[in-house]
Amino acid sequence: MGKKVEILNHLLVESYAAEGKSLARVNGKVIFIEQVVPGDVVNVKLTKNKKDWAEGKLLSVEKFSDQRVEPFCMHFGVCGGCQWQMLPYEKQLSYKEQQVKDNLSRIGKLSLPPSNPIIGASKTRYYRNKIEYTFNNKRYLLPGELGDPTVSGDENVAGYHAKGFFDKVVDIHTCYLQEEPTNFLRKSIKDFALNNGYTFYDIRKHDGFMRNLQVRLCRTGELMVNMVFGYEDEQKRLALLNFIQQQFPAVTTLLYTINRKWNDSMNDLSPEVFSGKGHVIEKLEDFQFKIGPKSFFQTNTEQAEVLYKITRQFAELSGNEIVYDLYCGTGSIGIFLSKQARKVIGVEAIAEAVDDAKENAALNQIPHAEFFLGDVVEVCNDEFFQLNGKPDVIVTDPPRAGMHEKLVRKILEIEAPVVVYVSCNPATQARDLNLLSEKYAVTKIQPVDMFPHTHHIENIVQLRLK
Numbered sequence: 001m002g003k004k005v006e007i008l009n010h011l012l013v014e015s016y017a018a019e020g021k022s023l024a025r026v027n028g029k030v031i032f033i034e035q036v037v038p039g040d041v042v043n044v045k046l047t048k049n050k051k052d053w054a055e056g057k058l059l060s061v062e063k064f065s066d067q068r069v070e071p072f073c074m075h076f077g078v079c080g081g082c083q084w085q086m087l088p089y090e091k092q093l094s095y096k097e098q099q100v101k102d103n104l105s106r107i108g109k110l111s112l113p114p115s116n117p118i119i120g121a122s123k124t125r126y127y128r129n130k131i132e133y134t135f136n137n138k139r140y141l142l143p144g145e146l147g148d149p150t151v152s153g154d155e156n157v158a159g160y161h162a163k164g165f166f167d168k169v170v171d172i173h174t175c176y177l178q179e180e181p182t183n184f185l186r187k188s189i190k191d192f193a194l195n196n197g198y199t200f201y202d203i204r205k206h207d208g209f210m211r212n213l214q215v216r217l218c219r220t221g222e223l224m225v226n227m228v229f230g231y232e233d234e235q236k237r238l239a240l241l242n243f244i245q246q247q248f249p250a251v252t253t254l255l256y257t258i259n260r261k262w263n264d265s266m267n268d269l270s271p272e273v274f275s276g277k278g279h280v281i282e283k284l285e286d287f288q289f290k291i292g293p294k295s296f297f298q299t300n301t302e303q304a305e306v307l308y309k310i311t312r313q314f315a316e317l318s319g320n321e322i323v324y325d326l327y328c329g330t331g332s333i334g335i336f337l338s339k340q341a342r343k344v345i346g347v348e349a350i351a352e353a354v355d356d357a358k359e360n361a362a363l364n365q366i367p368h369a370e371f372f373l374g375d376v377v378e379v380c381n382d383e384f385f386q387l388n389g390k391p392d393v394i395v396t397d398p399p400r401a402g403m404h405e406k407l408v409r410k411i412l413e414i415e416a417p418v419v420v421y422v423s424c425n426p427a428t429q430a431r432d433l434n435l436l437s438e439k440y441a442v443t444k445i446q447p448v449d450m451f452p453h454t455h456h457i458e459n460i461v462q463l464r465l466k
Contacts, residue, residue: 006046008056013040013065016095018102018427020083020455024056031056035077037087039065067091072125072176078142079170080163081177082453093120093449096457100426100447104461108430110437115445119310121303124452128177129217129282130299133158133186134264135193135210136169137200156200158190158213167203182215185225185248189213192243201230206262209233216291219301222280224253226271226293232258241274252276255293266294267350284308287335288363295356296329303450307422307458308336310446311395314420314462317341321392324416326376326407331357333395333422334369344369345388347379377404391416402428408435415439419463424450426459433461441466 011024013036021032024042030053036042041063044056071077071085084092097118104110121127139155140162159172174183193200193210201208212228225244229237237256245254253276257269271278271293279292284305291297298304311333315323317340325334328346330353338344338361348354348371357371370388372379376398385391394416396403402425411419412435419440423429426447433442444462 006049007043007059008046009043010062011042011044011056013038013042016098018099018455029053033058035083036061037065037067037091039067074174075159075170075172078140078162079160079172081160083455084453089120089124089452092452093118096449096455097447099455099457100445100459103426103430104433104442104445106430107427108433108437110430110433110442112442113444115447118447118449118457119306120449121300121452123302125176126179127300127302127452129219129297129301131175131178131182131215132264133172133213133215134161134169135190135200135208135212136167137202137208138168140165140168140170156190156194156210158186158200158210178215179217181223181248181250182217185215185244186213188247189227189240189244192240196236196239198236198240206230209236211259212264214293216280218280218282218291220281220283222252222282223250224255224276224280224291224293225251226255226257228257228259228264230258231260245275253278253280257293269294284332284336287360289330289332289335289360290356290363291330292352292356294352296350296353297332298450300450303448304332307448307450307460308333310448310460311420311422312337312340314418314444314446314460315340315393315395316418317393322389323393323395324380324391326380326394326396327398328357328371329353329397331360331369331371333397334371335360335364335366337395338364338366338369341393342368343389345391346371347374347376349373349375377406377410380407380410385414390414393418393420395420395422397422398428400425400428403432405435408432412436412439415465417465421461421463423459423461424456426457429459429461433463436463439466440464 013022017023022036024031033056035058043059047057048055068086076085135158139157141153145151157169157171159170162168162170199208201211208230211230214226216224254274255271257271282289322343323341325346328348334344334346354371354373361369440463443464446460448458450458
């Protein structure tokens with residue numbers, strides 16, 4: 001016999017939990033539910049059931065919360081992005097701020113100073129500088145289309161992967177994440193491909209010509225487009241690239257990439273320049289940053305500037321300090337702090353990012369910034385610190401997984417007077433702060449919202465040696 005399906009009805013969603021989930025309670029047991037907001041009364045099917053907690057899948061909403069607003073995007077709830085459009089932005093910020101406090105206190109078990117109010121984004125639409133679209137020959141069917149014999153999922157589409165489906169794509173009409181010409185560009189390329197009989201990528205069969213479209217739009221006005229093909233067909237490729245160049249003169253750099261792999265990662269691919277200089281220039285304050293098709297750069301330029309300003313404030317530099325920028329990427333934080341530092345040392349594991357960081361330092365005429373390639377845990381040893389000088393300030397901006405415990409131990413050993421920890425995951429940040437509390441006290445906290453209408457949150461913490 002199959003496992004019994006347990007349905008819970010008439011649940012009142014009480015509060016926001018974390019990572020896009022809210023919670024209800026049944027006889028003291030916590031039920032985590034996605035796609036709901038506090039105040040909703042819902043019916044759910046349990047998908048995971050433990051002794052003290054469970055996870056439930058939303059079946060229906062009996063009564064909508066007064067907190068809800070009408071989502072502005074026709075694709076809301078389908079494409080997997082912008083999960084919080086049904087919440088007023090002020091509520092989103094409130095829940096994100098609470099998430100930071102809960103993580104730092106519950107996971108970090110820290111004695112905390114008062115947290116500064118979260119800094120929201122001035123633009124809650126069209127805030128992304130980079131977008132990647134997927135071409136696919138399988139369209140995700142909407143709930144109302146399932147079982148309809150007149151509707152087929154075998155359709156060439158261009159958009160985003162449907163949440164939970166690696167092989168189906170939502171055909172996007174209008175996306176509100178990036179300024180035009182992004183939507184017009186995507187639809188024009190799709191129409192050109194359809195009109196000329198180009199095949200669209202089939203993820204399961206690993207076949208098809210049209211694969212991905214990457215668009216980066218800078219506040220400088222420069223626009224970079226990288227067209228990714230599943231295989232080389234020079235005649236078709238040239239026809240499409242010439243079409244883009246003729247129809248979209250605003251594109252300052254046009255590239256193409258042949259990707260014959262099973263995955264979409266760009267790390268081991270070689271984009272080729274079709275026209276333009278092969279990169280774009282972005283600005284933060286009066287600093288310039290060269291960004292190539294494989295470069296990492298914060299995807300919300302305006303909020304990145306806010307994030308880096310707070311980081312610089314928390315570093316409290318006088319001009320005499322040696323600053324270590326760990327997980328430095330393309331050097332953006334270190335360069336942003338460079339005018340107030342005596343020396344900047346950056347460490348990054350991705351070779352292309354280190355090359356970009358060196359170029360960016362030269363572009364901004366910063367001779368006192370040096371960047372080193374390697375795993376932060378391996379590079380930052382005693383010999384490295386002796387060679388480059390003991391840090392007065394350490395800035396660390398690790399990936400979502402947080403810092404390796406070996407690096408945390410090394411920071412404790414080095415005893416820099418100030419550490420500024422920039423995090424895109426307050427949960428792993430809290431874990432690391434708990435370890436650092438052996439010698440450091442948290443002295444300042446500043447959440448920053450980089451991604452409106454999502455549950456993602458950045459948080460900056462200043463630590464001082466006890």
